Amino acid sequence: MSTALHTDRYELTMLDAALRDGTAQRRCVFELFGRRLPGGRRFGVVAGTGRLLTLLRDFRFGDDELRFLRDERVVDAATLAFLEGYRFTGSITGYREGELYFPGSPLLTVEGTFAEAVILETLALSVLNHDSAVATAAARMSVAAGDRPLAEMGSRRAGEESAVAAARATYIAGFGATSNLEAGRRWGIPTMGTAAHAFTLLHDSEEDAFRAQIASLGVGTTLLIDTYDIRAGVETAVRVAGTELGGVRIDSGDLPIVAGEVRALLDELGATSTRITVTSDLDEHAIAALAASPVDAYGVGTSVVTGSGTPTAGMVYKLVARQAADESWVAVAKTSTDKASKGGRKAAFRTLERGVATSELITISDGFEAVETQAQHPDARALQVALVTDGEIDAACEGPDGVVAARRHHAMVREELPVRALALSRSDPAIPTVYTDAAQPLSDS
């Protein structure tokens, strides 16, 4: 299915006007970045890159798309002819999926003609804004949970396709599994789940329900024990399953108190290895508050799929450099009022001291020739990789393999964060973004 109409109409009307006056063929550099970390986050997590690359493969204007644009008179015949042959032949560099980011980090740098680059704005932003917002929230929860496993179970609180993307983003950011089967099929993410209250209510008694579940899933399963009375539920669970019962799930109540009572009762009944999973309206703060409670695993729903108060990462896609009529490069930026941005092509590095991140170092090339991407700063890590080269998409970023690589990369780079980055309260970014002119040696910055 074509993804080409996941596009704001103005991109095509701009294209139409630019084809008419010849500026559409000017080579351009667009940059996707966030001006700030919304929600007082101390770091952001890039997610969606691999998904975007696959959607880019399907960004073609077929008969259906062209007919719609013609019937609605969105563009003229010359533009329709251009779109009919459209495929992105430019290049994209960007942060690895799973990488951390900070204000101004050039997460994607898209180079091509104005015509081919301008029309990717909406799709690129939709994917990265959503997935990065979820991944950033998930990473904070993962930090709060420490070694205890986290499962994502929020599909019902997000649009049906965003739910699949959210499961993917949480897995990249440290969650261990999802309830969403489509995410399992499409992205290879481990799926989990046992039973809802409806299953207990379907049966004539809680005991019947537990027996049925154990007959199907074995005593290693997790029984939901709060449909009626929690204490009676635990007693019934252990009576039916024996002390080898895998786990119990609590989905309501004041969790620190209830978890303590359930643990004591399980131990009293001899079910000392039965695990406790909690799943009621958890966010990173609730998870942190349970650190001292006898909880073995967390299931997180609404809060993670909605970015825990920050449902979009607020990234923008801006023209930062273009060729003039004589093909020389010009840095460009909006200058009026509150939304000014920095023109020029950027190269980005994370500076480290003894393995701990100290800054997001961004060099701006004033000539817009290919910039020197070798870090001149001692102990810095270059953050950008080639994602698309002259139209060729790096397939290693896509599919389940891309997800595994992103998850691994995230786990690695999160280790570089300074301790202050791990606190949950609202604050400034954990490291500063430092701009430097590529014309000058970086050591002078």
Next chain:
Amino acid sequence: MSTALHTDRYELTMLDAALRDGTAQRRCVFELFGRRLPGGRRFGVVAGTGRLLTLLRDFRFGDDELRFLRDERVVDAATLAFLEGYRFTGSITGYREGELYFPGSPLLTVEGTFAEAVILETLALSVLNHDSAVATAAARMSVAAGDRPLAEMGSRRAGEESAVAAARATYIAGFGATSNLEAGRRWGIPTMGTAAHAFTLLHDSEEDAFRAQIASLGVGTTLLIDTYDIRAGVETAVRVAGTELGGVRIDSGDLPIVAGEVRALLDELGATSTRITVTSDLDEHAIAALAASPVDAYGVGTSVVTGSGTPTAGMVYKLVARQAADESWVAVAKTSTDKASKGGRKAAFRTLERGVATSELITISDGFEAVETQAQHPDARALQVALVTDGEIDAACEGPDGVVAARRHHAMVREELPVRALALSRSDPAIPTVYTDAAQPLSDS
């Protein structure tokens, strides 16, 4: 494409266990409702129903879906055989799309065997939770905007498919157009859009950009005048387009002040009929604050597609009644702690006095025979309609026609709201939800 794996794993493991012990064939009534209106909303707007019905048509387990479930050992062979032949043959009644709702409103009532009804939980909730959250926010903005037109332009701040659904939901709730072309194609929603800052920056001067846009779109177009200096931008726009210029767009700055200055300048230049569109970080509160400013139209992005602080409607899908082994009906409900819900099949009415809504009247049938859906209360409106009857989906709710009907219905029922419902501050629901026992005459309640 099959939608059947937009499902939480536990629905299939419950099905597996229930097929094994025979309870899967018990007839059940599931209800989709919200316990409260999150975000201190005074009313909610139902959206997504027509979309859900189309997704339900594709809720089939094909070879790909069955292979995944087999390979992952999600369910056993008997369950795979059941799923292979699955189609929903039950019935669904529910609120019309575009209808208002309140805490406890039975938005969908799904009746069928446990097996066929339980596995629709995630898909139904994903669609209604997302779309209703957006529609509810959009309706508040529409109230705040009064007669001034609103356009949705938030696609870039939502997952790419949720963006299309959001455009649809905002249109149902009173917006007039969207920037999202896919929403135009799929749902017949009017699309709009002119130019971004990138178009101005692409050109050697703002004047060149304006000339190019007018050459393509005519002088009736809307020029974006805040790339450099707003005052100079307005002067250039009128010099290039003449006083017949259709509109100018302002996307930054302190909007009440800037709009006033731009209006004065346009008038001074003779462009007295040129309209002013504002688009910078608007939500219902910012729109209300602009009521006295000379603004002609609003473009809303981030806030509406993220539900203006309430990105999900928090609806749940609960088993409320089922047959016992002897086929008698039993009302069921979770009883423990903080999430208790009301068992029993519901019929819902909006009571009105002189055309103004006074309560959400919900009758609970204690026998669970088909309830009397004729309102016994004088001047009440029955809220539920048949959406699926014995597996037959009402096609009138689907596609662009369904959207038009929902938009019309919403405009009509919004007129019934009491004045206090239209205030934007956080409060209780505008009308109370009143439960009554169907066995008793409603006039006794």
